[in-house]
Amino acid sequence: LGIRAQLERFLDFKGSNAAKIINNADWLVSIGMVDFMRDVGKHFTVNHMLAKDSVDRRIGSESGISYTEFSYMLLQAYDYLVLAQQHNCTLQMGGSDQWGNITAGTELIRKVTGKHAHALVVPLITDAAGVKFGKSEGVPIWLDKDRTSPYKMYQFWLNSADVDVIRYLKYFTLLDDPQIADLENRLKEAPETRDAQRRLAEECTRMVHGESALSA
Numbered sequence: 001l002g003i004r005a006q007l008e009r010f011l012d013f014k015g016s017n018a019a020k021i022i023n024n025a026d027w028l029v030s031i032g033m034v035d036f037m038r039d040v041g042k043h044f045t046v047n048h049m050l051a052k053d054s055v056d057r058r059i060g061s062e063s064g065i066s067y068t069e070f071s072y073m074l075l076q077a078y079d080y081l082v083l084a085q086q087h088n089c090t091l092q093m094g095g096s097d098q099w100g101n102i103t104a105g106t107e108l109i110r111k112v113t114g115k116h117a118h119a120l121v122v123p124l125i126t127d128a129a130g131v132k133f134g135k136s137e138g139v140p141i142w143l144d145k146d147r148t149s150p151y152k153m154y155q156f157w158l159n160s161a162d163v164d165v166i167r168y169l170k171y172f173t174l175l176d177d178p179q180i181a182d183l184e185n186r187l188k189e190a191p192e193t194r195d196a197q198r199r200l201a202e203e204c205t206r207m208v209h210g211e212s213a214l215s216a
Contacts, residue, residue, distance in 0.1 A: 080105025
């Protein structure tokens, strides 16, 4: 219910093409390990899994990779298979770091059903220092107001660096090109006014929490 309440600002959960929230615990919790290895694991070679960039990077790192992280690829691939079979899902989207996991799913679908599925990933969003957004980096921005208040949401975007703010306006707002170009010009002419940062903070806070929260 909490996730749905957050996503209702962005997705339509009513009508003929309504969005759905599906819990993968519905099928993962009930499947036995032996059954999973027999029905899913047999379709993947260790060589193939080691060749994935995400796995290769972790193996080469000082911390290495745990068995749990290594096997997660199979779980995500199985999720995609179930969604394809039960909900006719043929496209999975995610960050570029999920490419190996998502394509593992497309391969599993092809091997089990003979049908084609697709993958679409986007570059991870980083700041000027190359630090990505996310809870693992210590700078999480939650849609839940109890985790990130509207005030903190506003302050986060307001503190965007000059070098990042125009890119963020293009990523996170629905402002059109002329509006963003105007803010970019103002940033160059008078960066101390922080007009671009204020507009970014307003747009993002309004989109996530509504006009009343922004006003407060």
